[in-house]
Amino acid sequence: MHPFSYTKVSDLAGALAAGRRGGRYLAGGTMLVDLMRESVERPSVLVDISALPLGEITATAGGGLRIGALVRMAEAAAHPSVRAAFPVISQALESSASAQLRNMATIGGNIMQRTRCPYFRDVTAACNKREPGAGCAALGGFNRAHAILGASEHCAATHPSDVAVAFAALEANVHLLGPDGERSVALADFLLPPGGTPQREQAARPGELITAVEIPAHPRPLRSGYLKVRDRQSYEFALTSAAVALHLRDGVIHQAKVAAGGVGTVPWKLPAVERLLIGERPSQALWAEAAERAADGARPLEHNRFKIELLKRTVERQLRVVGDLAGGTA
Amino acid sequence: MxxxxxxxxxxxxxxxxxxxxQAKYAADHPADGVVHAVIVGSTVSRGRITAVDTRAASALSGVLKVISHRNAPRLAYHRNPSSNNPETGERLRVFQDDRVRFRGQPVAVVVATTPEAARHGASLVVVRYDAEQPSTDLAGAPASAPVTYARGDADLAVGSAAVRLEMTYRTARNHHNAMEPHATIARWDGGRLTVWDKTQWVVGTQRELAAVFGVELSAVRVISPFVGGAFGSGLRAWPHVTIAALAARMVGRPVKLVLTRGQLYSGTGYRPAYEYRLRLGSDRRGRLTAMVHDIRAETSSYEDFRENVLAAGQTLYSMPHVRQTYRTVPLDVNTPLYMRGPGHVTAAYVIESAVDELAHELGIDPIELRRRNEPAEDESNGMPFSTRRLRECYTVGAREFGWERRAPEPRSTRRGDWLIGMGMAAGAHGTVRxxxxxxxxxxxxxxxxxxxxxxxxxxxxxxxxxxxxxxxxxxxxxxxxxxxxxxxxxxxxxxxxxxxxxxxxxxxxxxxxxxxxxxxxxxxxxxxxxxxxxxxxxxxxxxxxxxxxxxxxxxxxxxxxxxxxxxxxxxxxxxxEPGESRFSTAAYGATFAEVAVDHRLGLVRVLRMLGVYDAGRIISPKLAESQALGGMVGGIGAALLERTITDHRDGMIVNADLASYLVPVNADVPDLRAIFLEGADPEADPIGVKGLGEVVHIGVAPAIANAVFHATGRRVRELPITAEALL
CATH class of the missing domain: 3.30.365.10 (Aldehyde oxidase/xanthine dehydrogenase, molybdopterin binding domain)
Incomplete structure (x- = not known):
């Protein structure tokens, strides 16, 4: 661990000023402090933003939700509006980390979460994300947990978040506040695939702060749920996961939102699956046919080939589970 | 009364x-004027150190000394076979030469007035190496000469048996991963050394420190009133214990050294990975005639670690013909050590899986098959058993677990997406006195x-x-x-x-x-x-x-x-003073498991487990039960989760932390039950106990593996059983 200074800010202006001077924002600290201990992160100034007024969950006009960046994972999971409108968010959160971590970690921090790639987390290994141009030890190493989708020749690290997969499925937006004011970016555009710059993980500008994640309104009733496949039953990252939200009208699927986790360098939206579902009536055959497209474009590495089949089965399973909720499978 | x-x-x-x-663990003891040491581990697995640049670390405020082979005194390192050091080989001599034998080997230590300064200083030490390609993969690596055992002519008997099976099983390296990290506080008072240590054997650590530093045994005192779990990792005095004492001597102050979780993976031992080929022969009624065991296990390049992996093959079942070879494979890794049920756990996994395979092959109930092969005496030495109540363990276990509800055919019970299966396995552990x-x-x-x-x-x-x-x-x-x-x-x-x-x-x-x-x-x-x-x-x-x-x-x-x-x-x-016994004495157990396997997603859930034990007199029933439950939980880990993964390109352990080396969490642990057969073994020792800590862990993993087979019809011959193996 390297020496650093610590300052706590009480308002947004103070935070932005400290951020502009190069300070690193600290919220729950459940990831950044870990990485500092391993010398993976070496910030010289930590700006504690936990006292900022970003801890509210509010309904938006039209039926969406705005979740403040500093809402704790546990709070968001338990919030009645979240549970009522978007069970997929609650379920994703509740399948994340441990109860202790969920009590500390925030929604904004969760999106900013860095990968669990062991070569990223060990400073003696080659990692382009940590040290651009150093090479990637994972591509030829133990890459069972790595991405089959969205990888480049420079990096195949997965984005580890569960709730970001739910957010991606629901086409959430990220609200940012920076020196140049406020802006809103689609989560799909905010989290960046590695390409040639794996060190750049988000489309945030220097000093910018996440203020909220906004879930747009979706037609009601929306049935949704999250399935996480993992080696142990709690406190473990996904091998594969699926976030599914369906809206049926007169027995026909009018809206389908599907994303996958554990398989992509970013939360992986599955538009090909969604397209096959819309306008169709639920059936086992439909789920299977749609899920067959879940791994389109997948490029496996030595140890994660199984994820292609596992992803398809995960999506198929969760389509069935949510489909049954949404009005039954013929 | x-x-x-x-x-x-x-x-x-x-x-x-x-x-x-209030319980004081190793790092909790107060020592006036204590300073802190952090180890710098090698980042290569094999080679020589060519440079140690300590300038940046030494310049740091609070850093008192940076010690490496460049400035460390030569230590006596007298031979010491009496502290669980392997009989063959030479223990790692810290800071005595420039040779790197495994990744993570201590190559320097930073001593500072605060733990923060020591840790920061350790990250600033720059060590350069002349690295060589390491060999860390058990598969395919050359082995040393085998230890062998034979009775009868097992090869001939297998060859002529009515039923023959041949399988190779693999088990992963497992680390003890107790909650308390290893830690040492060392203080010299003139020529007398006091050490507060995490150890399972203060006397062993005392002997080792006396031998390493070349001082009288009476000059060393080792104190360890509480141990926060160990499972065997505290049975040797590891290099960091010497380093703490050496650093204390060099800075003239008490030194505290706590290994990080990551350092525990190379700074202490582990259960070695195994490749275990088993050939067996039986008649059509399931009477075993022969087993041939060919066993390979990893060890380090500098010590030949061996454990008792042969006993089960000689004594668990009756058969006239047995042949065993046990080879260790020297690799560029640190030395393994005993971990709960050492050797027996591995052998029981293999033998109990194989017996289950034979039962399936012959269409005989797995318990009935075991009964048919129950020995009347210890066939490895002809001694009578003092007590051997394994049959009772089967009877009680089958009754209490509801074994009769088990459909004989695998993959025949389904609940929704889940396939349900039951399995069992026996275990034995010779009573040590x-x-x-x-x-x-x-x-x-x-x-x-x-x-x-x-x-x-x-x-x-x-x-x-x-x-x-x-x-x-x-x-x-x-x-x-x-x-x-x-x-x-x-x-x-x-x-x-x-x-x-x-x-x-x-x-x-x-x-x-x-x-x-x-x-x-x-x-x-x-x-x-x-x-x-x-x-x-x-x-x-x-x-x-x-x-x-x-x-x-x-x-x-x-x-x-x-x-x-x-x-x-x-x-x-x-x-x-245990005398020569005329009896063969061991603790026995039968473990039962019921699992559910998601047939599409490859997920295994243990639904319930039962262990029935013949362990002699139970002194402390509540704690005995705790120990049995812990043994089962450990077995769930070994069966389904635990493996230390090495990147064989350079010897890096890629999951050296508790977020990625998976042990069972509460959600993985179902209803567990332990039953102890009442009684005592008067031949075992004056108080009639036969030992408990090992036997409750032996046979757990194969019970689960056999249940997975029964649920799915798929035999996975490698531990842990992962999702991809079941897809």
Whole structure:
């Protein structure tokens, strides 16, 4: 661990000023402090933003939700509006980390979460994300947990978040506040695939702060749920996961939102699956046919080939589970 | 009459200290002026150190010294076979040369006034290497000459058997991963060394430090009153113990050294990975005729670590023909060490899986097959068993678990997306006994202090010894204090191999018996005692009072007796010296598991487990149950989760933390139940115990693996069983 200074800010202006001077924002600290201990992160100034007024969950006009960046994972999971409108968010959160971590970690921090790639987390290994141009030890190493989708020749690290997969499925937006004011970016555009710059993980500008994640309104009733496949039953990252939200009208699927986790360098939206579902009536055959497209474009590495089949089965399973909720499978 | 303490379900006598944070673990001991040390580990697995640049670290405020092979004194490193160092090879000599033998090997240590400065300093030490390509993969690597065993002609017998099976099983490297990290505080007072250490054997660590530093045994004192779990990792004094003592000597102040979780993966041992080929032959009725075991296990390049992986193949089942070869494979890794049920766990996984495969092949119930192969004597040496109640374990287990509900055909029970299966496996662990001593002191208040240099890594030594002493002295449990964990106390063997209760407990029993008899003799020979003239054999002590057995009203208390004699205390030394036994003695167990396997997603859920044990007398039932549950939880880990993964390109362990080395969490642990067959084994030792800590873990993983097969019809011959193996 390297020496650093610590300052706590009480308002947004103070935070932005400290951020502009190069300070690193600290919220729950459940990831950044870990990485500092391993010398993976070496910030010289930590700006504690936990006292900022970003801890509210509010309904938006039209039926969406705005979740403040500093809402704790546990709070968001338990919030009645979240549970009522978007069970997929609650379920994703509740399948994340441990109860202790969920009590500390925030929604904004969760999106900013860095990968669990062991070569990223060990400073003696080659990692382009940590040290651009150093090479990637994972591509030829133990890459069972790595991405089959969205990888480049420079990096195949997965984005580890569960709730970001739910957010991606629901086409959430990220609200940012920076020196140049406020802006809103689609989560799909905010989290960046590695390409040639794996060190750049988000489309945030220097000093910018996440203020909220906004879930747009979706037609009601929306049935949704999250399935996480993992080696142990709690406190473990996904091998594969699926976030599914369906809206049926007169027995026909009018809206389908599907994303996958554990398989992509970013939360992986599955538009090909969604397209096959819309306008169709639920059936086992439909789920299977749609899920067959879940791994389109997948490029496996030595140890994660199984994820292609596992992803398809995960999506198929969760389509069935949510489909049954949404009005039954013929 | 007071109730007996032995057999009563007492809570831990040290429980309050533990849950209130007052129990002092290795790093908790105060030492005036203590400074902090952090190890720099090598980043290559094999090669030579060409440069150690300590300038940046040394310049850091608070850093007192950076030690490496460049400036460390030469240490004596006398030969020491008596601290669980492997018989063959030479232990790692810290900072004595430029050679790197494994990744993570200590190449420098930074000593500073604060832990933060030491840790920061350690990250600033730049070490350069002339690296060589390491060999870290057991698969395909050349092995050393085998240890062998043979009876009959197993190759011929397998070849001519009516039914032949041949399988190769693989098990992953497992790390102990106890909650408490290894830690050492070392202090020199002139030529005398005091060390507070996480160890399962203060005497072993004492001997090792005396040998390493070339000082008299009496100049070294090792203290370890509490151990936060160990599972075997505390059975050797690891290099960091030497480093703490060396650093303390070089800076002239007490030094505290705590390994990080990551450093535990290379700084302490582990259960080695195995490749285990088994060929077996049987007749059509399932009577085994022969087994051929060809075993390969990893070890380090500098020490030949071996464990008892051969016993199960020789004694678990009756068969005329057995041949075994056990080869170790030297690799550029650190040396393995005993981990709960060492050797037996691996052998039981293989043999119990294979027997299950044979049962399926022949269409015979797996329990019935085992019954047909139950030996009448120990076929490895012709000795009779003192007690072997494995058949009872099967009967009780089958009844209590509902084995009759198990459909014989695999993959025949389905609940929704889940396939349900039941499996079972047997386990045995030979009872280990070694010489031990215990001091017993009864004071004028009528309370007793019992001491022995043993350890309590969790099974409840404090509690069980207190129970034994209380009954033998005729005292209430609260009138007895048991102390352990100081090399100045009477000698005991290592706290491992399930030998503590048998060995130390027998010494405690002996010391307390002697003391009780001494008090009785004092009373019956004393004209002023109401017991004067009574035959000593007719005097009993209960609740601290000596009295005529047949006339409880006639007697007096220990206090009165001692007060009248002006004695501040009575003191005895209890001894246990196991003699040559005419019997083969072991603890036995049968473990049952029911699992659900998601047939599409490859997920395994253990639904419930039951262990039934023939372990002799149970001293402390509540803690025995805890130990059995822990053994089952560990087995769930070994079966489904635990594996240390090495990147063989450079020897890096890629999951050296508890987020990625998976152990079971509460959600993975279902309803567990333990049953102990009532009884005692009088041939085992004076208190009739056969050992428990190992046997409750042996046979758990194969029970689960067999249940997975029964659920799915798919036989996975590798541990842990992962999702991809079941897709």
């Amino acid at each position: 007071s109730r007996r303490a032995v057999g009563a379900p007492l809570s831990r006598v040290d429980g309050r200290l533990k849950v209130t944070g 070694n010489p031990a001593q215990a001091r017993v002191v009864l004071d004028a208040r009528g309370t007793a202090l019992v001491e022995a240099a043993t350890s309590d890594m969790g099974p409840g030594t404090y509690t069980s010894m207190t129970q034994i002493a209380a009954d033998a002295l005729g005292l209430a449990v609260r009138a007895v204090e048991f102390r352990l964990g100081d090399s100045g106390m009477p000698r005991t063997p290592a706290h491992g191999a399930s030998q503590t209760t048998a060995s130390v407990g027998s010494a405690v029993q002996d010391g307390c018996d002697k003391l009780r008899r001494q008090a009785i003799e004092l009373a019956v020979g004393d004209r002023r005692s109401p017991l004067h003239g009574v035959d000593a054999r007719h005097v009993t002590v209960s609740a601290g009072r000596l009295h005529v057995t047949a006339d409880p009203a006639r007697g007096e208390t220990y206090q009165r007796l001692l007060a009248r004699h002006g004695r501040a205390r009575l003191e005895t030394l209890g001894l246990f």
